[in-house]
Amino acid sequence: MQTTLQDLLALPAFAGVEVLCGQGQLGQPVTWVHISEVPDAARFLTGGELLLSTGSMLAQMPQAEQGPYLRSLAQGGASGLLLELVRHFQEAPKPLVAAAQELNFPLLVSCREVSFADLTRAAHARLLAGQSVPLESSLEPLLAALQETGRAEMFIQAHLGPLLTLPLRPRATLLATLDALLGTNFNVAEAARKLGVRRQTMYYRMEQLSAMLGDVQDAKKQLGLRLALELMHGQGQ
Known part of the structure; x- marks a missing residue:
């Protein structure tokens, strides 16, 4: 069974994460969770990724580029963006929110500092549950x-x-x-x-x-x- 964004939000590690936009897309499948602090993250996407960001890159980006950045994630197939509102922002940048609302793209925020390592570890354990490959498979048959x-x-x-x-x-x-x-x-x-x-x-x-x-x-x-x-x-x- 595919893991959805809603499934990940139900995990204890994601407690306190709020959904600002894109509530209607929480049932979409998530394939991976990845920390990203680069403006061209869309180039690396394979589709279905939830991206985690402290906002360090967004804070250095002109406001006029923030909306296009989020649009590029949506076009690249990302399932959502989780932004930590602690060090660089106290609230989600308005251009980012506007673009997310326009696209019905899941924009998530955490108003407290979280361990991205804990989030990715918990998410990947959920994503990979039941997907292990048998340790030994017959490789001899042609x-x-x-x-x-x-x-x-x-x-x-x-x-x-x-x-x-x-x-x-x-x-x-x-x-x-x-x-x-x-x-x-x-x-x-x-x-x-x-x-x-x-x-x-x-x-x-x-x-x-x-x-x-x-x-x-x-x-x-x-x-x-x-x-x-x-x-x-x-x-x-």
């Missing part, structure tokens, strides 16, 4: 044998199951990223060029892949992932 014996779908689910539960956009992005990494023997720079993204984006996506699938740089794990992707390609997925 593609043909898996297909002929009707075990192809089971094999795909065993190795890629957590990714396949994601909404379409982040699912497609992370599958393409995994495919590029495997195709370049995890040469991050080469995979980044192949996908047309920056290396920082690749490292961010690798963090997501490792959390969902386990150690994706393990040789045996990679073999299973390669076979699973090939099976999916063979099925036209």
Whole structure:
């Protein structure tokens, strides 16, 4: 079952977090929670992320750029923005609120200092609950044998199951990223060029892949992932 923003807000770690805007979107799925203090955060998004910010970057940004910043997050597929109102702001910037209201985009605030590490730890535990991959899977059967014996779908689910539960956009992005990494023997720079993204984006996506699938740089794990992707390609997925 997909985790929603409403599910995360019900966690003890999120106690005291208020929803300023976008209440109608709290049922949308969240795929990841990420701390972000850069103005071009939208470039790194795969879709469904809840971003956490102390406001340090927004405080240095001209007010005229604050609305477009939030719009870029919405266009990038973010599920929401949580802003801490302690050090840099006592209330959410008006251009930010106006843009969030216009887009019905979830803008969350905390009026007390919170540990972002605690928030991300609690959120990721909830997001990854029930998505663990079996520690040992048979990697010996070849593609043909898996297909002929009707075990192809089971094999795909065993190795890629957590990714396949994601909404379409982040699912497609992370599958393409995994495919590029495997195709370049995890040469991050080469995979980044192949996908047309920056290396920082690749490292961010690798963090997501490792959390969902386990150690994706393990040789045996990679073999299973390669076979699973090939099976999916063979099925036209």
